Amino acid sequence: xxxxxxxxxxxxxxxxxxxxxxxxxxxxxxxxxxxxxxxxxxxxxxxxxxxxxxxxxxxxxxxxxxxxxxxxxxxxxxxxxxxxxxxxxxxxxxxxxxxxxxxxxxxxxxxxxxxxxxxxxxxxxxxxxx
Numbered sequence: 001x002x003x004x005x006x007x008x009x010x011x012x013x014x015x016x017x018x019x020x021x022x023x024x025x026x027x028x029x030x031x032x033x034x035x036x037x038x039x040x041x042x043x044x045x046x047x048x049x050x051x052x053x054x055x056x057x058x059x060x061x062x063x064x065x066x067x068x069x070x071x072x073x074x075x076x077x078x079x080x081x082x083x084x085x086x087x088x089x090x091x092x093x094x095x096x097x098x099x100x101x102x103x104x105x106x107x108x109x110x111x112x113x114x115x116x117x118x119x120x121x122x123x124x125x126x127x128x129x130x
Contacts (some may be wrong), residue, residue: 058121
């Protein structure tokens with residue numbers, strides 16, 4: 001994975017059991033990506049995070065990003081999410097993904113939602129092949 005990122009001149013660094021990549025463009029969105037590996041050094045999951053913005057942009061921007069990611073994964077996986085939730089502002093808690101769309105009946109397991117850190121909000125995608 002690191003060789004592919006280096007070849008494409010994408011800044012990345014290895015941190016414990018994952019590779020953190022800066023400034024990837026995924027589905028038209030600039031994201032930070034983390035690529036995870038198991039004990040045998042096999043790739044098994046990734047996470048994408050958009051830019052973090054102030055609460056005032058949550059409904060106009062971050063929810064739009066979540067919607068775009070949901071549509072993209074629906075196309076990629078060939079079926080709609082198993083569950084879709086409307087997450088209100090009070091349900092978004094630091095350190096926890098507030099899941100909007102979920103595919104979990106067959107691998108890969110995909111979660112798309114809203115997250116917050118230091119009063120800034122962003123869209124997040126979590127994909128696991130386990």
